[in-house]
Every structure is written in C-alpha cells, then in structure tokens.
Amino acid sequence: MFGLFNNKKNEKEEAFPEWYPELQESQQRWFTFLEKLESKMEELATAAIPELKQLLEDDDDFYKRTFHKVYSGVNGQLNNIREKARDTYEEKINDVYYRYDSQVSVLSKHHSLLSDFRSACGDRYHDEFENKYDYWRKQIEKTQERDLEIEYEKILNEFETIKDKFNCTQCSGNITIEKIFLIETYITCPYCQTQNTFAPSTQGRNLQNIARGLAEQRTAHLYEEFETENDKERDLYHQRHELSLSKIRESDKKVLSEIQAKMDELEEQRQFAIKNAPKLKQIYLRAMYDEWNKITPDLKEHNEKMYQNQLHSL
Secondary structure, eight states, X not given: OHHHHHHHHHHHHHHSOTTHHHHHHHHHHHHHHHHHHHHHHHHHXXXXXXXXXXXXXXXXXXXXXXXXXXXXXXXXXXXXXXXXXXXXXXXXXXXXXXXXXXXXXXXXXXXXXXXXXXXXXXXXXXXXXXHHHHHHHHHHHGGGOOXXXXXXXXXXXXXXXXXXXXXXXXXXXXXXXXXXXXXXXXXXXXXXXXXXXXXXXHHHHTHHHHHHHHHHHHXXXXXXXXXXXXXXXXXXXHHHHHHHHHHHTOOOHXXXXXXHHHHHHHHXXXXXXXXXXXXXXXXXXXXHHHHHHHHOGGGHHHHHHHHHHHHHTO
C-alpha cells in the first residue's frame, strides 16, 4: 500500500519538473507587466490626443513647428514604453526559455512546457501588446490631420471682411475684390483706371497650400472605395492560392472538383477587381480635381494637366 502511494506521488512530481513554478511565475509577472505598460500607453495617449488636436488648431505657424515638437515628444514616450517591453521580454522571457532549453532535451515530455511558456508569453507580447501599441500610435498619428474645412472657412470669412475695403491709391474710389487672390495682383480702378497692387493676406495665400488637401478630404470616401477594391484583388489571390495548396493533400475527386469550382469563382472575382479598381481610381481623381478646381479656380488649367498625367498612368 505504501509503495503504491509513493508511486502515485512520484508520478505527480514527474508531471511537472522542479523548474516549472519558475515558468509560471515568470509568465504571470510578464502578463502583469504588460498590463501596466498598456495602461501607461492608454493614459499617455488619451491625455495627449485632445491637447495635440487643440495645439494644431491654435498654432498659427504655417509649418506647425510647436505642434510637431510636442507630437515628437509624445511619440518618443510611446516608443520608450514599447522598447521597455521589448527589453524586458529579452531579459525575463527569452533568457528563462533559453536557460532551460539548453538543459531539457527536445525529446523530453517536459519540453512542451517550455514551448507553451514561450508561445503564451510571445503571443501576449507580439499580438496583444503590439496591437494595442499600433492602435494608440495610429490614434496619435491622426492628430496631424488638420480639419481643412475650418481653415477654409477662416479664409472665406476673412475674404468677406476685406473684399469691400480696398481703395484706389489715386482717387480713393472703393474697389470690390471679386475673388480670393493667391498672389499679388494688379487691379484696375473702375473710376480712374489706375493700376492698384492688391496683396493677399498670409491666410489668403495659404489657400493654395491647403486646396488639394481639402479636396482630398472631401473625396476621401471615393478613395476608400478604390483602396477596398484594390486590396480585394490581393485578398482573393491569397484565398485562391490557399485552395490551390489544399488540392495537393486531397485525393477525393468530388472534393477536388468543389475546390476547383471555388478557385474559378475566386479568380472571376479577382479579375473583376483588377478591372474595376482603375475605374474607381478614375472616379476618385475626377471628383478630387473637380473639388480642387472649385476651391482655387485660378489653378484649373495647371490642375487639369496634372489630372491628365495621372489618368495616363493608370
């Protein structure tokens, strides 16, 4: 009886080697450590994002240098958190794994414990943590996207304010500014025919710098439709390729026939996407250039040449 109980005790002890508790403890500490880092990332981003958006809006500097200085600092802090995770993974997870991997044979039934430990810790790091890092990085990145409609509205409001306040230098007659000028322009006085130089404000000059970006923002939904169709082609290709590989391991003729039918269907969809994507790109380009021409009609001739060049490259 005593021998039997001793055997069971030995079997239980053999089920988990003496170093297994260290793996468990290392894994738990690693998971807890990543949770803390993820909380820091979230706290950093949620605090910084509204401040960055406000700073971008309030920064009168055309190059937004103050904004970019703060933006770089926030990104630096986010990267420091990521580097801390990477360094700790090497020190606390890989070191433990390789230490025991050099002692435990791959033929040992206990080696799977090591593999499971490394997989669990790696998945928690490379998948969950990295995904959360990418999410917050992209959210911070979006703060660079200026709301150009607001800037355009400011330019329009300024124009409405000044368009009837320009006077001839010769006869002091009132001259109405008919449109937003992008550069210094000679305007003829309707009363004495004197040529007057009108110099647009810095904000007015900025219209040509934001015009394309504003047109792109207004037609972004059309560009997304093109991108979706373009990505669909690659996705369909990979789906078809996976089915093609599955045929190698299949001997049943009925199953092979079903696989081939599915492959043919995917190829038909792929060919449609290949032909349709350029059409959607053309629709987007035409709409974007139309918006651009509405915003800065003086640049229409130049813009149309650019449009034709892009059209020929499709």
